[in-house]
Amino acid sequence: MKKIINSPNAPAPIGAYNQAVLKGNMLYTSGQIAINPKTGNLEIDDITSETKRVMENLKAVLSEVNMTFENVLKASIFISDMKKFKEVNAVYATYFSEESAPARETVEVANLPKFVNVEISMIASL
Template sequence: MKKIIYTDKAPAPIGPYSQGVVNGNILYTSGQIGFDVAKNDLVLDTIENETRTVLNNVKAIVTAAGFTLEDVVKATIFISNMDDFARINAVYADFFNEATAPARECVQVAKLPRNVNVEISVFAIKN
């Protein structure tokens, strides 16, 4: 049965979608951007701070669903500039242990919502 996940520790949806959906033992998150809910503003000063904010939002949804980042099996990263990949990857490594890191892809796109530089979604499985 499908369960909608919502937390006030991540940006509220601005359209007809959910922050996350759990079906059985699988969690799917919507793409998260670098919006800091405490400051009610986008974090765009550096790609590192933006990425950290994105991943904190992802973590908030994962946690609200009763999962952990260790349960994440797949991540999708959209970036506006592939030249930022190494800097994004360095922050990503702070959230995911290399030995147990999820599968992922990183794709450069022409434009992201609200003109951000990075958006990340994940799915997790709880055994």
């Protein structure tokens, strides 16, 4: 049986989906964008702060089921401009140790929800 996960410390879904689904010991997060959960406003002034907000939103979802970034097995990064990869990667890397970093792909896309610059989703396991 799947369990729907929604954290009050991450932005509410803006469509017909939930923040995450827990099935057994596996957590599948929806993509997070840089919406501040307290204000509902986008934080897209620069790619560094935007990526940090995305990662903090994911951290909130993970913590809702007592997980951390150490539990993450796979991450998917969608970015609107691959020229910004270096900055996104620099922020992303601060949330993981090199020895236990998850598998990952980074894909440049034409557009993202609300025309943000980066969206990240994750799969984690207890």
